[in-house]
Amino acid sequence: MRLSKWLPLALCTSVQATPQMESACAKTGLPYAHYADSGQTEEFVSLFAEVAVWQISSGVYQGRAAIAAQVMNRDGQPIMVGSYIDEYVMAGADCLLKRRTSQVAFQRLPEN
Numbered sequence: 001m002r003l004s005k006w007l008p009l010a011l012c013t014s015v016q017a018t019p020q021m022e023s024a025c026a027k028t029g030l031p032y033a034h035y036a037d038s039g040q041t042e043e044f045v046s047l048f049a050e051v052a053v054w055q056i057s058s059g060v061y062q063g064r065a066a067i068a069a070q071v072m073n074r075d076g077q078p079i080m081v082g083s084y085i086d087e088y089v090m091a092g093a094d095c096l097l098k099r100r101t102s103q104v105a106f107q108r109l110p111e112n
Contacts, residue, residue, distance in 0.1 A: 024095035025088050041071050048097045049089045055101040081106040 017025075028047055035044035045068045048054065054061045054070070061067050082104040089098040 020093065021090060021095065024090070024093060028088065028095045028097060029084070029086065036071055039071075041068050044068075044071050048100075049091065052097050053099040054097075055099070057102065057104050 031043070032047060034040075035047070045064045048064055048067055050064060051062065052064070052067065054067045056070070058070070061070055082102050085101045085103065086097060087099040088095050090096075
């Protein structure tokens with residue numbers, strides 16, 4: 001398997017993936033909410049591939065710059081609770097998000 005190949009989440013946990021790939025993909029999602037909620041935009045965006053797609057309730061954002069623009073206005077408070085459907089891509093030894101789609105269960109309303 002070429003490391004530059006796009007890897008859906010299923011491949012990160014299948015017998016086709018190496019243990020190193022599985023470990024890298026598992027670690028990618030762990031800091032996601034912390035970085036987003038604590039305003040660590042650069043760290044948050046580094047979890048995504050250069051051409052990644054982030055699909056959330058407010059829209060679909062492609063590329064790190066567009067994703068960063070959506071994260072920068074956070075106030076440190078969680079804005080939603082839900083689950084994710086992820087696709088990953090290997091970049092050397094790192095596993096990055098190729099696409100993250102949010103399925104919202106609860107969302108904070110904007111303050112007026």
